Amino acid sequence: MHVEAFQRNTRQRKVIIEELRKVDTHPSATELYEMVRSRLPRISLGTVYRNLELLAESGEILKLESGGQARFDGNPARHHHVRCSVCGRVDDVHRSIEDDGLDQVAKLDGYQIQDYRLEFIGICPECQKKG
Amino acid sequence: MHVEAFQRNTRQRKVIIEELRKVDTHPSATELYEMVRSRLPRISLGTVYRNLELLAESGEILKLESGGQARFDGNPARHHHVRCSVCGRVDDVHRSIEDDGLDQVAKLDGYQIQDYRLEFIGICPECQKKG
DNA sequence: TTGCTTGCAAAGGGTTTGCATAGGA
DNA sequence: TCCTATGCAAACCCTTTGCAAGCAA
Numbered sequence: 622m623h624v625e626a627f628q629r630n631t632r633q634r635k636v637i638i639e640e641l642r643k644v645d646t647h648p649s650a651t652e653l654y655e656m657v658r659s660r661l662p663r664i665s666l667g668t669v670y671r672n673l674e675l676l677a678e679s680g681e682i683l684k685l686e687s688g689g690q691a692r693f694d695g696n697p698a699r700h701h702h703v704r705c706s707v708c709g710r711v712d713d714v715h716r717s718i719e720d721d722g723l724d725q726v727a728k729l730d731g732y733q734i735q736d737y738r739l740e741f742i743g744i745c746p747e748c749q750k751k752g
Numbered sequence: 753m754h755v756e757a758f759q760r761n762t763r764q765r766k767v768i769i770e771e772l773r774k775v776d777t778h779p780s781a782t783e784l785y786e787m788v789r790s791r792l793p794r795i796s797l798g799t800v801y802r803n804l805e806l807l808a809e810s811g812e813i814l815k816l817e818s819g820g821q822a823r824f825d826g827n828p829a830r831h832h833h834v835r836c837s838v839c840g841r842v843d844d845v846h847r848s849i850e851d852d853g854l855d856q857v858a859k860l861d862g863y864q865i866q867d868y869r870l871e872f873i874g875i876c877p878e879c880q881k882k883g
Numbered sequence: 884t885t886g887c888t889t890g891c892a893a894a895g896g897g898t899t900t901g902c903a904t905a906g907g908a
Numbered sequence: 909t910c911c912t913a914t915g916c917a918a919a920c921c922c923t924t925t926g927c928a929a930g931c932a933a
Contacts (some may be wrong), residue, residue, distance in 0.1 A: 737873065802889085
């Protein structure tokens with residue numbers, strides 16, 4: 622994948638990404654910090670934040686920003702998410718909307734679906750002009 | 753619409769929703785605070801936050817939470833958004849995915865589309881059990 | 884008059900950042 | 909050795925909250 626952002630492979634970054642890929646719970650930075658600390662007790666929260674930012678930029682992980690604090694997903698392949706409006710947990714949705722249609726996807730996994738949010742990310746006309 | 757959350761109709765709330773409905777720029781709480789202040793110079797930022805929260809809960813406005821700070825949308829009807837990855841502006845997408853398909857919708861409005869995020873909101877199996 | 888809502892200011896929580904040191908290449 | 913990445917702690921920013929006063933009903 623894209624690794625241009627990194628000039629050195631540090632032990633911290635290696636452990637951060639390993640721990641993130643072990644789970645499918647979409648941990649927050651603080652949660653991941655605790656997970657990593659069991660292997661690197663002297664790591665700092667700042668280092669976790671810095672690496673998560675770089676990893677997300679380079680496309681190795683996903684940063685999920687809806688709902689207050691950011692959560693991270695070790696699986697960068699396109700897939701969607703369901704967030705529980707009560708407890709805040711985030712689960713994966715592996716079906717594709719293109720194949721199954723929104724209605725079918727929405728009914729999956731035992732969730733009682735209330736709504737969905739679709740957001741495109743791109744470059745607006747003005748920013749395209751500016752280069 | 754739903755107004756159960758409100759017990760009194762205050763001048764502050766009235767002006768907040770009026771100012772929000774005047775624009776389609778999805779202002780943040782602070783931006784909206786400045787807009788409202790031109791009409792109510794003594795309003796506090798806390799009041800703006802409190803009312804935006806209530807208005808979003810009652811369904812009168814939309815709270816957009818992706819990308820750091822929250823932005824607000826005075827149009828509560830279902831529609832989607834495009835966010836510029838360079839300048840951060842958020843525009844509306846009024847076409848429906850069901851009618852036009854993801855690919856067509858993504859090409860609209862002059863944006864150079866890089867990606868999209870789809871998130872469902874619902875109640876997870878565990879929280880359903882707990883009532 | 885009643886008690887919800889406001890203004891004010893302080894506190895809170897997540898995230899970012901400056902700086903000296905450590906350590907990868 | 910050279911210079912990026914780290915650890916630490918302070919700073920930041922957005923948002924929430926406690927409390928006394930204000931005001932809608």
